[in-house]
Amino acid sequence: MAKNLNKIGENGIYKVKDKIAGKKNFYHLVMFPYPSGDLHIGHWYNFAPADVYARFKKMNGFNVLSPIGFDAFGLPAENAAIKRGIHPKDWTYKNIKTMMRQLKNIGAIYDWSRKIITSDPDYYKWTQWIFLQLFKSGLVYRRKAPANWCLKCRTVLANEQVIEGKCERCGSDVIQKNIEQWLFKITDYAEELLKDLDGLDWPEKTKTMQRNWIGRSEGAMIKFPISDSEEFIEVFTTRADTVFGATYAVIAPEHPLIGALGLKIRNFEEVKKYAAEAAKKSELQRTDLAKEKTGVKLEGIEAINPLNGEKIPVFSADYVLGHYGTGAVMAVPAHDQRDFEFATRYNLAIKQVITPQINADLRENKLNKAFEEDGYLFASGEFTGLKSAEGRKKIVERLGKKGLGSGKVNYKLRDWLVSRQRYWGAPIPIVYCDKCGIVPVSEKNLPIKLPNVKNYLPTEEGRSPLAKSEKFVKTKCPKCGSSAKRETDTMDTFVCSSWYYLRYADPKNSKRFADPKKIKAWLPVDVYIGGAEHSVLHLLYARFFTKALYDMGFLSFKEPFLKLRHQGIILGPDGQKMSKSRGNVIDPDELVEKFGSDCVRMYLCFMGPYDQGGPWNPTGILGIKRFLERVYRLTFNIKRSNIDIGASEAQKLKRILHQTVKKTTEDIENFRFNTAVSSLMILFNEMEKNFEILKFSNFEIFLKLLSPFAPYLTEDLWRQLGNKKLIHREKWPIYDPKLIKEEKFELIIQINGKMREKISVDCGVSQKEAEKLVLEQEKVKKILGDQRIKKIIFVPDRLINIVI
RNA sequence: GCCGGGGUGGCGAAAUUGGAAGACGCAUCAGCUUUAGGAGCUGACGCCGCAAGGUUUGCGGGUUCAAAUCCCGCCCCCGGCACCA
16 A cells, blocks of 8 residues: 555655745654664664654644754774774765665655765765854863873763763773863853753753753862962862861872972872872772771872861872862761761771761760761851851851962862864864964865775774875964864764754855754754754753754754753663664564555654653554554445434444544654554544445545554545645644533542442533432432431532442 | 662553543454464553452552542652762
């Protein structure tokens, strides 16, 4: 069936115009895939139900843009290509070809004329252009510092790409490597990125994850001067109320103060050795909680508590992180478990300065772990007796007067490291000149094309393979014209995907990244659908780009995706994650071959709640197959007459029809595809049972409701029923609220809250009438016997509960 | 450890301003029809019971005429973060 429409989508019927008179634009976006080589069932689960929604919106009168493209640059594609000994470019474009063919099977309303591929020069030209704009705005900087280095991928990784100390892509160990790198100052936007989450229609879970990732915390900066020195240790703390309990200070092994103090540290060599060992450890080893805390005392160095003048020892220890806060802490072992463990191990003083009750007697109280809650200040000079919150405020005020402290907000979010020492990415448009230093490439020379080199393998010494291409490296300084060298690192692929949603508005534009008028016509994205695994990476970066481009005056909105929905993950039939090695992979091509595209689409919708996913049930799809075949058969059994036979049955059928229109509409709007399908089944079961009195026009309404789920079948049947136009261009049915009302209902009769009987009565029956009817029931009489009725509860049009 | 989400038949799941638990579908069983392929139709189908009836939403309490739904305590599963001072 539907063979004649197999080429749906290829002949331009889904081409989108930027403006249609009388229609509102609706930007419907799915996360574009990277060209892995095969469209798997997870893609289908993202794209097929999403397309149901897009078609639904279209039939509801919107001018819907639903584009698709490929996130083509990046590590995964490159690693896969290397494994097979194929050039990344050949591999990528071959895969795109295959995947386009597979994508067309879905039957989505993609406008293929807007397809984008991020590894095409006319796309990455604008990725580079945006890099230059960020550079101009001071949001890009270069720095030599320890970075996450994946041993296998031989490149640095962003903080977000290191999962439990391992590479997100290949799972190998990640170590710290001191290397020159490019970073985007996403931290400038920490507060805005946090605050603006409130206004977004996103899953709460995703917003929470971003909030946690940004990790705002309010506290104070406090300076601890160092005896006989101009230097001081500046710490960040959220517990200024515990300053009197600070019995030592700790700086991270990589803290610059160690170098600054130099030989003032009597055991300088030992301290340097400790730092070197810490650097060798992977993030995973260093942050292993189970590990005993280690550290080394800075002999001959003392810090002065700025509040009480006490001299305290200073340690270097790797339980303090170099990159958070100031890389130094005041240690309060009585009120911080980490400090407590360290103090216990090295026999350091533990001084309690917060008590749960005011004026607590601490004489017999020996702590066996840190007391971390708020309480009342104790042994804290003039601050004694204050509540923690007040103590914090007063102490920071006092320190402020001395010039040794101030309030401060800190974030866990770190700047985004974007340089990669890899081949398959957009070259960073920067030139190094001996005279002028770091110089951005002139915009009119973009794109800086990625050369087609033979040797694309990552190198051991931590330089991009591009460094070996003399032709690429050698250039002229854009400023002074003397000979210069190109930057050879490429950009993180997440840079490419941080703005692609803008390009879809105007994908062919060669003068700008997109025409502002077209951007205005479509953006921001009305609904964005994709996996929850992008909750912090892509979704945070894309928000950052939008905000930065807004501040530069290129956009008129600050958030790219107003509404976000995630699909769940489909597991293999064994409940395990699908993988070739486990042999539990479900191939959508095979399913389409066996059951047809409509059937696969609809079953994916029917499986369960969209955001839930779960194991694939190999036989479940048969139910949908049967259903669609029954629909096909019934189409040719309907009597083509509009005469109602058997008024009451026809009335009932009409009522269910209108109820279904209502339910399906509401369910699709709320991404409840599973219940939308089941309501269509209920309606169809009724229609099939009563096909002799089924009105032709009513069956057509059913077909329209079905069409977003089963576009191929419904277009075919629509035509076979004699319609000239396409069903997906029809208007979505509207229900009549008067017609969905029931005339009768089943009155539930409860006795002491237990259901005992039900009777059919007219809607709107009064309590009096209902009681009379109920008490006449034989069964009720029997149970009641001669017991006294204490109370009767009546819920109109629902139930009656007799309490005895 | 912290932050989210969840636990309902053999299975996927419905039902949330508290009001019939298990819609819809899968699997299974019986019958019809075919008697060859995961074909079609009709019916049964939470559990115990021949039945009347009893019982049932992870476990234990509570509120209520009435709890899958609200409250308290506990157990388990999934996802994320994790020495963030």
